[in-house]
Amino acid sequence: MKVLHLNAGNETGGGMFHILDLLETLDPSTFILGVFESGLMFEEAAKRGIKVQLFKTKKRWDFSVIQQIVQYINKEQVTMLHTHGARANCFGYLVKQKHQHCSWVTTVHSNPYDDFLNKGLKGKLFTHLHLWALKRPDYYFAISSRFKDMLISEGIQESKVTTIFNGIDFSKDEPSTVLSRRDLNLNEHDFVIAMVARLTPVKGHITALRALKEIISDYPNAKLLLIGDGFLEWELKKQVEELQLTNHVFFLGYRKDVDALLKIADLTLLTSYSESFPLVLLEAARAKNPIITTDVGGVRDLIPSKEHGWVIPVKDHFALTVALIEAMDQHVKGNLKEKGERLYTLASTKFTVENFRQNVINAYKNWV
Structure with missing residues (x-):
């Protein structure tokens, strides 16, 4: 098994830490993080010793990146693609068309109906596109029972959805810096x-x-x-x-x-x-x-x-x-x-x- 996690890379909140905390102590020869932007997430992943691959894009929805990802999957002999977020899910669908042997998993971090709130007509278009792509993976992680129920209500088979809860390191009792x-x-x-x-x-x-x-x-x-x-x-x-x-x-x-x-x-x-x-x-x-x-x-x-x-x-x-x-x-x-x-x-x-x-x-x- 070799897993490529795919995310836009522009996360700075809970989604970023969910992915980084998951990958931090896992074998980097088996678990790889792929991102589309060289921002904070890319830097934090490198600091934590996570194997991270930058798939360069010229704009947010640069579909030429699909070929880069496909080539990387071939080169690294990746057997599972694990996507996180709207852009990664949409690109994941296109990658899957070229790699049917590669299992596709997605983690649902947020309600897809709320991902593009207050974004006008463009937001409605992206929401529709994401919902369409979100029905195509082979398997799903839902970060709460409510999200599992939501996926089932969208017509996704219950057997394909696994509920997992976030976790953090409770051994870190003291903060990294001291403030008064x-x-x-x-x-x-x-x-x-x-x-x-x-x-x-x-x-x-x-x-x-x-x-x-x-x-x-x-x-x-x-x-x-x-x-x-x-x-x-x-x-x-x-x-x-x-x-x-x-x-x-x-x-x-x-x-x-x-x-x-x-x-x-x-x-x-x-x-x-x-x-x-x-x-x-x-x-x-x-x-x-x-x-x-x-x-x-x-x-x-x-x-x-x-x-x-x-x-x-x-x-x-x-x-x-x-x-x-x-x-x-x-x-x-x-x-x-x-x-x-x-x-x-x-x-x-x-x-x-x-x-x-x-x-x-x-x-x-x-x-x-």
């Missing part, structure tokens, strides 16, 4: 909420901003850290000004020290409209950081009860307001940290990177 609140102009009396998410529509930042506006008069020490970049940055900054939240919301951009930022936060927040199994919530669990999250993907497997955190409806800023007030009241009483401890205990036994890798390898063997 003073470094971010925060003080010990602030209630710090960390939100790690790309600044894109599907992440639902407006829900967080509206809820923050509701509580700020009674809880003036609440501070929201927005960690991530994206094309909505200017629009979100404008909304922060309009809601008069400038002194309570901090745009930190893309950061490599997320683990250190989570360590100084009191709470982690996720307001996404759609997710699979968010890695950032596992990172929060590793930091023993309590969580408020929307009810997306497999979050209820990580937060099975209110003893472990809060799960709220999507796009419901009133429910988020209530959860934030409960969290801050528990913080004042000194009870909030107990939720983080319970969350850590559950996650560190059930969602380890070792379990994640082994589940993927077991599925490969079954399919071969």
Whole structure:
């Protein structure tokens, strides 16, 4: 068995770390990463000792790359193509037409109906194209039971779909760098909420901003850290000004020290409209950081009860307001940290990177 993982290479979020964490300790002579762009993912893969191949493209949808991939598969005697993301899935279909003997697997990291939100007519076209290609692989990994159900509802045979959960390395207890609140102009009396998410529509930042506006008069020490970049940055900054939240919301951009930022936060927040199994919530669990999250993907497997955190409806800023007030009241009483401890205990036994890798390898063997 020889597996070529294929991704656009422009990922900087959970999808990137899912792939890199999977491949990091696997045999590079058997597991290879192919990307179309020489960005952060390419650099991180090389740093981790992952065998990475750049398939150069002149533009995002450069179909001439298909021949490069086919030649590489022939040269390396690849037996399985494993695609991640819309572009890789569409290219994967064309590669499969030239290599019928090569098994094709895809991991569904996100809801394909949400991948091109707010992209106009072009976004609708890409969504249609991706959905068409997504029905062609031989096998599927779904990163939550909900995503498995979604694939089945699209007409994909249940026997072709395997559910796997993300996992991280819980042995890394201490952050790679050390930060203090003073470094971010925060003080010990602030209630710090960390939100790690790309600044894109599907992440639902407006829900967080509206809820923050509701509580700020009674809880003036609440501070929201927005960690991530994206094309909505200017629009979100404008909304922060309009809601008069400038002194309570901090745009930190893309950061490599997320683990250190989570360590100084009191709470982690996720307001996404759609997710699979968010890695950032596992990172929060590793930091023993309590969580408020929307009810997306497999979050209820990580937060099975209110003893472990809060799960709220999507796009419901009133429910988020209530959860934030409960969290801050528990913080004042000194009870909030107990939720983080319970969350850590559950996650560190059930969602380890070792379990994640082994589940993927077991599925490969079954399919071969």
